[in-house]
Amino acid sequence: MKVPSDLLYSKSHEWVRIEGDTATVGITDYAQSELGDIVLVDLPEAGRVVGLDESFATIESVKSVSDIYAPLAGEITATNETLGTQSELVNADPYGSGWLVKIRLADPSQAGSLLTPDAYTAVLES
């Protein structure tokens, strides 16, 4: 399973890339692999404010429907609209073109409680 070294992670298998006061969020390679073929990504409207660990999106695969939780609190400034027609991008490129949303962070210090790549790898191996 790919765990890129330049990202932060949550225990519920979301990844986070922080640039300035904005975080890009997606699901990890492990998460997409466990879900199987993804058939629908239901994303929120831009402008919605989400709390830490709040469910903000759902992903439906051939196996299940799963909630996606906000790894950081803030306002959703952009969503990956391509996924409306090409949900398979989450499977094919979870860390790239399969990103889900961008969040303007309410409290950047929350990032301190996210997992480092090593810590997330340890979660996967446990």
Add this chain to the structure above:
Amino acid sequence: MIVKTVPTPSLIFEKSSPGRIGCNLPVADTPEVDLETVLGPIRQSLDLPEVAELDLLRHFTNLSHINYGIETGFYPLGSCTMKYNPKINERTAGLTGFTHIHPMQPAATVPGALEVLAQVQDILCEVTGFDAISLQPLAGAHGELTCLMLIKAFHESRGEGESRRVVLVPDSAHGTNPASAALVGYTVKSVPTNAEGNTDIDALKGLLNRDVAAIMLTNPSTLGLFEPNIEEICRLVHERGAQIFCDGANMNAMVGTTRPGDHGFDCMHLNLHKTFSTPHGGGGPGCGAIGVKRHLEPFLPVPVVRRSDGGIVLDEQRPLSIGKVAAFFGQFLMEVRALTYLMAFGREGLPEISRHAVLNANYVKARLREVLPAAHDRPCMHECVLTAERYKKQNGVRALDISKRLIDYGFHPPTNYFPLIVPEAFMIEPTETESKDTLDAFCDALIAICAEASDDPELLKNAPTTQIVGRLDEAAAVKNLDVRWRPPAKPEVEAV
């Protein structure tokens, strides 16, 4: 042993030959009208197949042979209770006294039909331990929804409708549970399952506050395990003023042996199409009767079918009722089938259902122990949940691949990937109607397939190979489903 490959059947359109006729209409006793004059050239544009009666008969008979159902083979689909439905059910449901009546008829003209409803209610009260039954809900999830509406009405009647906004649902629950709660307007919170496979009581205590309207609990759980702390859970829920609903999907494990009403539940739904042998799925319709304790009875859907002074009345005068949840009295002929089943077993016979269902599931679990270990190694109820995680780690063979290979061995696969908390889940529910011979043949097949998973994983990843279609693209089936036949392009006909 692998079954033979089934040839791909042609479509009825492809069997069509211009001018061939399949029926012989009687001579009209009214003046003939030329259809084309009235309708225009619609007949040609429809491109209907033109076949003889024998072609038609062979076509559909051959298609029916490709179908797989409980009447062709073992159907161990977990959480679905695909038991055999005895044929005597069809005989009673076909009696003209039941089929030639109309729900708009005055009640006084159909005492026999009312007696059926009242008797089904009486027996189901006794089987479940509840005080009243409503047969109105039309399917399992509809029964869940109705119970939550009753609970909502109950809290509202006590002035707590606004404050109690949360429904608790275990993380192992059927997806219909949170969906039903959301439909009634509740916020859903998840209750974790502990390492033993039971409801995590400490987590439940933390979640149970005055905001909680109800908890929806499946017992036995979807892990096929009986909740040993059920009485304590019911007590905790009631201490906080909340209600507890029993998802009755797994009632087949309890029939005649133990009763949810006695465990402390306030209400439950039953799937007559699972537990009480009425037809399933496409052969339905489903039937989601509900049972309630006395304090929820005033809110039941109207009309309530109730015995009164030696007769049976349809009681509409119930000011606290939530109203109707379906037309008339539910799926009436399904109630006839369920009553037939219940009376054929009788009070003494009913426990045999749950005993054999539980025995069969434990037998399968024990026979498969070495190849597909149980997710929680303790005696199971009517179904067992096994994990194929070993093969995924070993060489990428998933539970789905093993299931697809089972098709090549002539069996319907069990439920996969449910409950969600078990990795590479295999949920097997044999039901009580299968013999040891059938269970052995199924277990032998799975043991052989698990050996193949180690020796020749590609065999599984490419399965099935013996059917009219191979491995289907499930994602495409959801996203781009296209089952429409289009005629081959014809040369343009010049307008006259």
